[in-house]
Amino acid sequence: MRLGDLLGVTCIGLAASAGMAQTCGAPWTQFVGSGPTNGAGNATMVYDSARGRVVAYFGSGSNQGTWEWDGSGAGSWTLRTTTGPGPRTKQSMAYDSTRQRTVLFGGTGLTDTWEWDGISWTQLNPAAHPGASPFNDAMAFDAARGRTVHCPRTLNQTWEWDGTNWELRGTTTANNLVYDPARSRVVGFGSVMAEWDGSTWAAFSAAVPGFIAGVVAGPVPGHLLMIGGDSPIETWEYDNAADRWVWRAQQGPQSAIGLVFDGVGYLTLGVGTPNTTWRYNPGLSAGPTIQSSPAGGFALLASGSAHSLQVSASGSGTLSYQWRRNGVPLTDGGVFSGTTTPMLSLTNVGIGAAGTYNTTVTDACGSITTHTTTLLVQCYANCDGNAFLNANDFQCFLGNFAAATSYANCDGSTATPMLTANDFQCFVNAYAAGCT
Numbered sequence: 001m002r003l004g005d006l007l008g009v010t011c012i013g014l015a016a017s018a019g020m021a022q023t024c025g026a027p028w029t030q031f032v033g034s035g036p037t038n039g040a041g042n043a044t045m046v047y048d049s050a051r052g053r054v055v056a057y058f059g060s061g062s063n064q065g066t067w068e069w070d071g072s073g074a075g076s077w078t079l080r081t082t083t084g085p086g087p088r089t090k091q092s093m094a095y096d097s098t099r100q101r102t103v104l105f106g107g108t109g110l111t112d113t114w115e116w117d118g119i120s121w122t123q124l125n126p127a128a129h130p131g132a133s134p135f136n137d138a139m140a141f142d143a144a145r146g147r148t149v150h151c152p153r154t155l156n157q158t159w160e161w162d163g164t165n166w167e168l169r170g171t172t173t174a175n176n177l178v179y180d181p182a183r184s185r186v187v188g189f190g191s192v193m194a195e196w197d198g199s200t201w202a203a204f205s206a207a208v209p210g211f212i213a214g215v216v217a218g219p220v221p222g223h224l225l226m227i228g229g230d231s232p233i234e235t236w237e238y239d240n241a242a243d244r245w246v247w248r249a250q251q252g253p254q255s256a257i258g259l260v261f262d263g264v265g266y267l268t269l270g271v272g273t274p275n276t277t278w279r280y281n282p283g284l285s286a287g288p289t290i291q292s293s294p295a296g297g298f299a300l301l302a303s304g305s306a307h308s309l310q311v312s313a314s315g316s317g318t319l320s321y322q323w324r325r326n327g328v329p330l331t332d333g334g335v336f337s338g339t340t341t342p343m344l345s346l347t348n349v350g351i352g353a354a355g356t357y358n359t360t361v362t363d364a365c366g367s368i369t370t371h372t373t374t375l376l377v378q379c380y381a382n383c384d385g386n387a388f389l390n391a392n393d394f395q396c397f398l399g400n401f402a403a404a405t406s407y408a409n410c411d412g413s414t415a416t417p418m419l420t421a422n423d424f425q426c427f428v429n430a431y432a433a434g435c436t
Contacts, residue, residue, distance in 0.1 A: 022316060022365070026286050027248070028235075028279070031278070036079075042090065043269055045258045046093050052071060052263050053069065056077075057084075059089050059107055060087055065079055065083075071263045077277070090133070091107040092107075092150060093105075094150075098146045099146075099163050100117070101115040102115065104121075106132060108133075111130065126161075128168070130152050133152040134154065137150065137152045138177040140178055143184070147160040153175040156171050157170070158170040158201070170201065172190070173190040173191060176188070176215050178216055180195075190208075209228065212228045214228075214259025217261070225266055226245065233256050234250065244292075247289065249280075250286075250369070253268065256270050256276075265280060267280075288313040288367075290312070292312045293311040294357065294370065295371070295373060297374070302378050303349065308343055308345045309343070309357055309373065311370055312342065315361070315365065317364035318364075319361055323338075323344040325353075325356070327356075335348055335352075344357070350377060350379070351382050351386075354377045380410070380430045383400070404419060
């Protein structure tokens, strides 16, 4: 199942960001002024659509209590109360638009249920409830069914709250939830993406980009925005036409938790410094959109083989590319070609080609640098695995010989003893031949 089908829409919402020119500008704006500090990341927030307010609960620190963001103009925060649920960390929240209540559940070691009506908190006492979890567990309101869906990630369970009782409904490994009004489904994010119809989870194909700090559905039907990673956070938008997430921005808060649409734009709270309220404008661009690039991790290549790395991007004006190895810009020549194109080609690789690779893509609005991928090159004499042969490789071989590892059996003999002087000679010959 394609997410474009799941959302029941065609290519809208991302038309500007995925393939058309955009207005140049920093998509993330930091609001400077009075407000809470999300020091330890122990805040959760939701959008109260009936009152046009973002409700944030800070469970610890000097800002402990309930804050609201009015969303008008530059926006401002107001501390509403310090009473209610009390100190806690990793609580979960969702906004029940049917009953016009913010629902808060638990926190590390806690299993209590509270509701905020815009004036005060009320503690509920259901007969059953989910177990305690040490994480900010997934929670979202299913507006079509009038149920708050909660997934404690350490328990792999799906619970629902109807305003009076909690009910265990199924299992899941989702650790982020968002309600999609276009399909009237809650979408869950774990190792895979799936949708909840009230009784079962159905997985679909779109790959999750990576660590998720927050995900939200925007005002355009089917438009999803995701943030994750850190230093700074990465911003991803869903491209319905291509059924994939695209990387939109490297600019923004260094780290963040939570993401809501506040009636004007996308709002998140940074972690660790004062005045850390940020809003995202998807119509602005500080650099290209990355559709695909080499994944992180590593690839093991045979000595003398060929390999290529490729990036797919779109942006404003003409795009330029610069590939780097170990942070140093590459030029064409030797084993490398295409160093300033979307595809870097390596031929007849030797251990000198081993290292970390990425590329910087630049358009009329700015630049974005992809993640690094590591290339390792097989070469028997390169015992220590670095990018050159030296005395350390001899020492490495001797260590393996003393430990009687299979690596030291250079000549491949099966007689007893397996390791002999012939293996020393075999290694010396391999070292002399080098690694092409």
